[in-house]
Amino acid sequence: MRYLPLSADDRSDMLARVGVDHIDKLFADIPRDKLLDKVLPLPLSKGELEVERMLSKMAARNKAASSGPFFVGAGAYKHHVPATVDHLIQRSEFLTSYTPYQPEIAQGTLQYLFEFQTQVAALTGMDVANASMYDGSTGTGEAVLMAHRITKRNKAVLSGGLHPHYGDVVRTLSEMSNAEVVTLKPDLRAKEDLIAAIDDQTSCVVVQSPDVFGTLRDLKPIADACHAKGALLIAVFTEVVSLGLVTSPGEQGADIVVGEGQSIGNALNFGGPYVGLFATKTQYVRNMPGRLCGETVDAEGKRGFVLTLSTREQHIRREKATSNICTNSGLCTLAFTIHMTLLGEKGLRSLAEVNHANAVMLADKLAKLPHVEVVNEQFFNEISIRLKGDATKIVDRLAHHGIMAGVPAARLFPDQGLDDVLIIANTEVNTDEDRDALVAALKEAM
Amino acid sequence: MLNRQGRPTTPANDATAVHKTFTGNRALQQIEPLIFEIGSTDQTGVDIDAPAPHHKKLGGLERKNPIGLPGLSEPETMRHYVRLSQKNYGIDSGLFPLGSCTMKHNPRLNEKMARLPGFSDVHPLQPQSTVQGALELMDTLAHWLVTLTGMDAVAMSPKAGAHGELCGLMAIKAAIIARGEEATRKVVLVPDSAHGTNPATAALIHFEVRSVPVREDGTVDPKVVAELAGPDTAAIMLTNPNTCGLFEKDVVAIADAVHKAGGYFYADGANFNAIVGKARPGDLGVDAMHINLHKTFSTPHGGGGPGSGPVVLSERLAPFAPVPFIRKTEEGLQLVEDEAEATKHGAHPFGRMTAFHGQMGMYVRALSYMLSHGADGLKQASEDAVLNANYVRAGLADLMSLPFGNKPCMHEVLFDDTWLKDTGVSTLDFAKAMIDEGYHPMTMYFPLVVHGAMLIEPTESESRASLDLFIATLRDLAIAAKRGDTERFTGAPYHAPMRRLDETRAARSPVLKWTPPLPILEAAE
Numbered sequence: 026m027r028y029l030p031l032s033a034d035d036r037s038d039m040l041a042r043v044g045v046d047h048i049d050k051l052f053a054d055i056p057r058d059k060l061l062d063k064v065l066p067l068p069l070s071k072g073e074l075e076v077e078r079m080l081s082k083m084a085a086r087n088k089a090a091s092s093g094p095f096f097v098g099a100g101a102y103k104h105h106v107p108a109t110v111d112h113l114i115q116r117s118e119f120l121t122s123y124t125p126y127q128p129e130i131a132q133g134t135l136q137y138l139f140e141f142q143t144q145v146a147a148l149t150g151m152d153v154a155n156a157s158m159y160d161g162s163t164g165t166g167e168a169v170l171m172a173h174r175i176t177k178r179n180k181a182v183l184s185g186g187l188h189p190h191y192g193d194v195v196r197t198l199s200e201m202s203n204a205e206v207v208t209l210k211p212d213l214r215a216k217e218d219l220i221a222a223i224d225d226q227t228s229c230v231v232v233q234s235p236d237v238f239g240t241l242r243d244l245k246p247i248a249d250a251c252h253a254k255g256a257l258l259i260a261v262f263t264e265v266v267s268l269g270l271v272t273s274p275g276e277q278g279a280d281i282v283v284g285e286g287q288s289i290g291n292a293l294n295f296g297g298p299y300v301g302l303f304a305t306k307t308q309y310v311r312n313m314p315g316r317l318c319g320e321t322v323d324a325e326g327k328r329g330f331v332l333t334l335s336t337r338e339q340h341i342r343r344e345k346a347t348s349n350i351c352t353n354s355g356l357c358t359l360a361f362t363i364h365m366t367l368l369g370e371k372g373l374r375s376l377a378e379v380n381h382a383n384a385v386m387l388a389d390k391l392a393k394l395p396h397v398e399v400v401n402e403q404f405f406n407e408i409s410i411r412l413k414g415d416a417t418k419i420v421d422r423l424a425h426h427g428i429m430a431g432v433p434a435a436r437l438f439p440d441q442g443l444d445d446v447l448i449i450a451n452t453e454v455n456t457d458e459d460r461d462a463l464v465a466a467l468k469e470a471m
Numbered sequence: 472m473l474n475r476q477g478r479p480t481t482p483a484n485d486a487t488a489v490h491k492t493f494t495g496n497r498a499l500q501q502i503e504p505l506i507f508e509i510g511s512t513d514q515t516g517v518d519i520d521a522p523a524p525h526h527k528k529l530g531g532l533e534r535k536n537p538i539g540l541p542g543l544s545e546p547e548t549m550r551h552y553v554r555l556s557q558k559n560y561g562i563d564s565g566l567f568p569l570g571s572c573t574m575k576h577n578p579r580l581n582e583k584m585a586r587l588p589g590f591s592d593v594h595p596l597q598p599q600s601t602v603q604g605a606l607e608l609m610d611t612l613a614h615w616l617v618t619l620t621g622m623d624a625v626a627m628s629p630k631a632g633a634h635g636e637l638c639g640l641m642a643i644k645a646a647i648i649a650r651g652e653e654a655t656r657k658v659v660l661v662p663d664s665a666h667g668t669n670p671a672t673a674a675l676i677h678f679e680v681r682s683v684p685v686r687e688d689g690t691v692d693p694k695v696v697a698e699l700a701g702p703d704t705a706a707i708m709l710t711n712p713n714t715c716g717l718f719e720k721d722v723v724a725i726a727d728a729v730h731k732a733g734g735y736f737y738a739d740g741a742n743f744n745a746i747v748g749k750a751r752p753g754d755l756g757v758d759a760m761h762i763n764l765h766k767t768f769s770t771p772h773g774g775g776g777p778g779s780g781p782v783v784l785s786e787r788l789a790p791f792a793p794v795p796f797i798r799k800t801e802e803g804l805q806l807v808e809d810e811a812e813a814t815k816h817g818a819h820p821f822g823r824m825t826a827f828h829g830q831m832g833m834y835v836r837a838l839s840y841m842l843s844h845g846a847d848g849l850k851q852a853s854e855d856a857v858l859n860a861n862y863v864r865a866g867l868a869d870l871m872s873l874p875f876g877n878k879p880c881m882h883e884v885l886f887d888d889t890w891l892k893d894t895g896v897s898t899l900d901f902a903k904a905m906i907d908e909g910y911h912p913m914t915m916y917f918p919l920v921v922h923g924a925m926l927i928e929p930t931e932s933e934s935r936a937s938l939d940l941f942i943a944t945l946r947d948l949a950i951a952a953k954r955g956d957t958e959r960f961t962g963a964p965y966h967a968p969m970r971r972l973d974e975t976r977a978a979r980s981p982v983l984k985w986t987p988p989l990p991i992l993e994a995a996e
């Protein structure tokens with residue numbers, strides 16, 4: 026087997042050296058009747074070529090986003106990732122290293138984490154960011170727990186514009202830890218009254234902007250209302266590119282900012298791995314979940330970086346830790362930070378502008394269609410439309426013709442009267458031809 | 472002079488350890504500033520066309536202030552990250568015996584497969600008819616996992632080991648709620664040798680942690696478990712093979728004791744790599760176990776992630792698995808994403824662990840690894856991993872101390888620091904001296920049940936020659952420590968990209984991001 030260096034001779038010599046005559050003597054602690062005497066009923070080993078054939082066959086049964094007009098978003102977005110990014114993250118020293126527990130030989134990882142944290146803090150307008158969570162949804166769950174710890178209350182209010190999978194993660198975690206969650210109804214038109222839902226028991230309000238239907242939310246009034254009642258505002262985003270063009274959640278008064286970083290540097294990957302971004306104010310750092318990288322010096326006084334404030338973490342504090350997270354999104358943070366470095370502020374702003382311009386153009390075109398209503402007044406790169414008919418059926422029909430029209434709202438909110446709503450993302454990858462093809466196909470399908 | 476294994480037979484000439492350079496660089500080791508010090512906000516490494524004219528629809532929320540994100544051109548970006556990479560140690564650099572972490576070879580075929588557009592360029596919310604191959608891949612991987620573990624079902628979505636623990640304990644809690652016993656069953660038994668994530672996970676969903684002492688031989692005593700378990704017991708979380716590198720030989724009796732008390736058996740499967748193809752957790756009474764695909768099934772650790780932690784479940788817990796899950800229908804595979812829909816198919820999901828469907832990129836890599844090895848190769852890999860660890864044990868047992876005696880271990884061997892007593896050298900010092908010799912240190916100070924733990928896991932990826940050199944090096948170091956060559960250790964590393972870093976200082980006054988430098992005189996005020 027090509028991955029195993031030991032030869033049969035090595036094995037027998039080594040067994041002799043160890044002082045046993047059979048490999049199973051080393052497995053003697055496994056109860057005799059539990060030790061398997063046969064190879065399990067699964068295929069036997071294969072050469073590289075054969076494995077490649079089998080997996081390529083499976084891959085060929087999926088329709089790749091780049092193979093046609095593609096408008097699917099709602100939490101994950103198709104963007105162009107520069108070739109440099111994927112090359113660099115495959116450097117052995119990055120790819121095959123572990124969590125930087127030995128900082129003297131992990132400065133590569135530690136320095137990019139420090140740069141990543143600085144970038145995320147700047148983007149979100151917050152004081153500090155951690156070294157990543159699994160993804161935006163699990164980060165949101167952790168943010169709610171963190172707010173409970175800080176406020177010593179345990180009721181969260183979730184906006185009806187929050188991605189329902191994020192809401193589900195929060196509700197699952199809360200149900201299991203006896204915390205209360207108030208979820209507002211799916212809020213297609215951003216008309217909900219979140220402020221009225223805040224009371225003296227409220228620990229935090231969770232608001233997504235752009236929300237799951239694409240609408241940009243003004244966070245400032247909600248932040249003020251939260252603070253007046255001693256609650257925290259948790260601002261969530263699923264499209265990090267929006268932060269290139271929109272006022273940061275920090276500037277709008279958020280206390281904790283969490284989001285999905287997939288759009289920068291990371292492929293769609295059918296849902297993972299992604300990278301959760303997590304930022305907060307200095308005064309809350311010791312309540313934060315996840316790893317933090319900090320600056321220090323070495324024995325010769327040279328600047329270097331280490332993992333720090335680990336007295337919050339499971340390996341030191343065990344059941345008193347702020348979270349159980351250990352492995353996080355390492356290499357996805359690297360992809361994020363490399364792509365962000367290539368963009369820089371200038372590139373990020375241009376990218377965000379192109380995304381917005383494309384979405385505005387599409388919205389204008391769709392608004393002219395009979396039986397179509399664009400529901401958003403203000404948005405970034407994603408919009409929702411009400412159309413005539415069942416959005417799921419229309420999406421399936423268009424997919425048949427090679428056009429991925431978007432996400433039917435009913436897939437995320439079944440049985441909520443949103444069967445005629447379609448969520449459409451539009452990024453820099455979409456061309457005029459893509460938009461025209463979508464508009465024409467929708468017209469025909471209705 | 473080099474011997475057969477590329478090892479110098481004469482000590483290096485000290486005269487070559489010379490003067491300082493003008494730049495502070497040392498050939499391949501170059502000092503690399505932060506992007507904030509070399510980039511600027513109007514530099515960029517991408518060319519993006521200006522957008523078509525349009526009227527903005529941002530509703531007054533347009534950003535007004537600068538962000539402060541520097542950019543670099545493409546060549547500068549390349550150089551920055553390549554230089555950073557040269558300050559890192561990876562599996563491909565050398566032996567990485569980090570116990571419990573399983574730093575085995577990461578086949579590049581896996582990387583290639585994960586990048587096929589049919590896997591990497593598909594969206595989790597595309598119509599399911601357009602992702603049947605992706606669902607087939609998940610389903611095939613699930614089949615391998617349940618077959619290798621002898622369990623009934625698997626929840627695929629957890630994102631890493633700790634997330635899998637959370638998933639498993641949530642399934643247990645849901646089962647307890649279904650039995651109407653949530654008010655009484657609140658305790659999770661956790662052996663003292665457990666990884667920190669175990670008690671942290673239990674506490675996260677408000678279980679009370681009751682610790683189980685580890686007996687003299689490094690394993691858990693079923694009699695003690697029977698005493699500690701009762702009507703208040705929800706579960707035990709038992710790592711097997713455990714973190715001392717030993718198989719819990721009384722695992723069946725422990726499972727029985729917990730089951731008899733009405734609790735469930737959660738197994739931490741971080742060390743499953745020792746027994747794949749040799750024994751099945753399902754035969755040992757396990758109710759739930761996470762599998763770190765990033766350990767046992769070779770998906771790269773990537774400097775701290777991403778991982779993937781599917782949880783296999785027993786028949787009793789399977790109905791409570793979270794959404795989404797895959798169902799076979801006449802038209803093909805269906806991903807059930809919604810709890811109400813799941814209920815229609817007789818399931819009682821406890822909820823959802825994450826948006827979307829889990830770590831697809833890791834699934835592809837893990838399946839690629841499994842198909843390559845096959846059932847026969849996976850078994851061989853476990854045997855080689857165990858043989859290699861025992862070979863290291865046999866090679867060092869006379870010099871270093873084995874807290875539980877010189878007897879066979881599983882895939883990793885645990886030493887304590889008794890043998891360093893009165894040398895003035897600590898486990899940490901010893902680890903740092905290994906760095907100078909070109910090795911990544913073993914896991915230090917974990918598990919907590921022995922003093923100054925050194926947990927060595929060579930994995931099956933090491934050749935005999937590599938192990939011989941490693942053993943010889945550790946022997947040299949051990950002898951040097953015992954002979955009083957203390958400085959070699961206490962000042963180490965001397966040859967790494969950095970000397971020892973001041974972690975106390977980092978924690979005392981945390982600097983967690985870059986800020987523009989103040990004038991030196993002002994900063995001093």
Ligand SMILES: Cc1ncc(COP(=O)(O)O)c(C=O)c1O
Pocket residue numbers: 350351352571572631632633634666668669710714739741742763778779780
């Ligand atoms: C024994 C043990 N349990 C649990 C974990 C947690 O796994 P992960 O880091 O994937 O969350 C680890 C690894 O770090 C481990 O070694």
